[in-house]
Amino acid sequence: MEDLTLEITEEMAGERIDKVVSAMDEDWSRSQIANWVKDGAIKVNGETVKPNYKVRLDDVIIATPPILEELDVVPEDLNLEIVYEDADVLVVNKPKGMVVHPAPGHSQGTLVNGLMHHCTDLSGINGVVRPGIVHRIDKDTSGLLMVAKNDAAHQSLVDQLVKKTVTRKYVALVHGHIPHDKGTIDAPIARDPKERQNMSVVDKGKHAVTHFRVLERFGNFTLVECRLETGRTHQIRVHMKYIGFPLVGDPKYGPRKTMDIGGQALHAEVIGFNHPKTGEYMEFSADMPAEFAELLESLREKD
Missing domain, CATH: 3.30.2350.10 (Pseudouridine synthase)
Structure with a gap:
C-alpha cells in the first residue's frame, strides 16, 4: 500500500491524531491506528509521535499501514452505470446487492471488479483491493459513490470528507x-x-x-x-x-x-464535492431503484 498523506487544516487542529487519521478510512479503528502510531507506521512531519498527540496546523501526517494479504482482483464487465467521468474522478450509481470492494470469500462481482474493467487509471492509495475507492456504501444500499482516478484526486476527496464539505x-x-x-x-x-x-x-x-x-x-x-x-x-x-x-x-x-x-x-441519492483539479463544486443525483x-x-x- 502506498503512503497516504494528510496536511492538517485549521478545522482539524487540536484533534487527537487517531481521530484525524480514522477519518481517512472507515475500516481503520482508533485502537488500530494507535498501534500503528506506536509502531511508527504513522508519522507527523517525518517524526514518530505518541497516540495521544494532538495535531497542529500545517502538520503533515504520513500513514503507511501494514500490508495485508492482497487478493487477486479480476476485472469484470458488470455494466456499471457511470453518471460522470473525467480524467480525475468518476461518479457511479451502485446497484443494490453489489459489494463495493473484494474481501476474503467475496472476490468477484464487486464494484471494484467492475471499475477495473471500465478503466485502468484508478488511484492506488488503497492498494489493489480497493483502487479508487474513497468512501463506501453498504451492499444492500444503492446509489452514488465518487471514485478517484489518480492519487492526487484521491487525497483531495479524502480531505473534503475529513473537512465535512462533501x-x-x-x-x-x-x-x-x-x-x-x-x-x-x-x-x-x-x-x-x-x-x-x-x-x-x-x-x-x-x-x-x-x-x-x-x-x-x-x-x-x-x-x-x-x-x-x-x-x-x-x-x-x-x-x-x-x-x-x-x-x-x-x-x-x-x-x-x-x-x-x-x-x-x-x-x-445525491453526492456533491469540489472537483480535485478545478475546485468547481459538482453535484450529482440518481433516481431511486424501480423496486424502491x-x-x-x-x-x-x-x-
Missing part, C-alpha cells in the same frame, strides 16, 4: 410515523459491545451526525431524506434505529417484523 444525501423508508418535519441526530457510533458484528450508539464512540427531514408519510411508515455530516459505518441505519424509526427491510437493525425486500430501503419507487407507490395506494 454533500451526501440519502432517501430512506423507515418504520413509524415521525411527527416532526426535520431533526438532527448527534450520537456517537462504535462497535456494539454485545454484538460485535453490529454498530450502535456508544458513549465513547466516534462522533456521528445525521440531519433528516420528512419527505412523505404513509400511515406507519415515513420517507425521509438523510444528510450525512459524518460518515460512520451503518450511520443512517444505526441513527434511525436509535431514535425509534428503524429502516424498512433492514435485516441487522430493523424490527423482526419488517418487509422482506432484500435489504434496507436506503438509496444514496414501486414500494412507495404501493404504500400510497394503501394509505
Whole structure:
C-alpha cells in the first residue's frame, strides 16, 4: 500500500491524531491506528509521535499501514452505470446487492471488479483491493459513490470528507410515523459491545451526525431524506434505529417484523464535492431503484 498523506487544516487542529487519521478510512479503528502510531507506521512531519498527540496546523501526517494479504482482483464487465467521468474522478450509481470492494470469500462481482474493467487509471492509495475507492456504501444500499482516478484526486476527496464539505444525501423508508418535519441526530457510533458484528450508539464512540427531514408519510411508515455530516459505518441505519424509526427491510437493525425486500430501503441519492483539479463544486443525483419507487407507490395506494 502506498503512503497516504494528510496536511492538517485549521478545522482539524487540536484533534487527537487517531481521530484525524480514522477519518481517512472507515475500516481503520482508533485502537488500530494507535498501534500503528506506536509502531511508527504513522508519522507527523517525518517524526514518530505518541497516540495521544494532538495535531497542529500545517502538520503533515504520513500513514503507511501494514500490508495485508492482497487478493487477486479480476476485472469484470458488470455494466456499471457511470453518471460522470473525467480524467480525475468518476461518479457511479451502485446497484443494490453489489459489494463495493473484494474481501476474503467475496472476490468477484464487486464494484471494484467492475471499475477495473471500465478503466485502468484508478488511484492506488488503497492498494489493489480497493483502487479508487474513497468512501463506501453498504451492499444492500444503492446509489452514488465518487471514485478517484489518480492519487492526487484521491487525497483531495479524502480531505473534503475529513473537512465535512462533501454533500451526501440519502432517501430512506423507515418504520413509524415521525411527527416532526426535520431533526438532527448527534450520537456517537462504535462497535456494539454485545454484538460485535453490529454498530450502535456508544458513549465513547466516534462522533456521528445525521440531519433528516420528512419527505412523505404513509400511515406507519415515513420517507425521509438523510444528510450525512459524518460518515460512520451503518450511520443512517444505526441513527434511525436509535431514535425509534428503524429502516424498512433492514435485516441487522430493523424490527423482526419488517418487509422482506432484500435489504434496507436506503438509496444514496445525491453526492456533491469540489472537483480535485478545478475546485468547481459538482453535484450529482440518481433516481431511486424501480423496486424502491414501486414500494412507495404501493404504500400510497394503501394509505
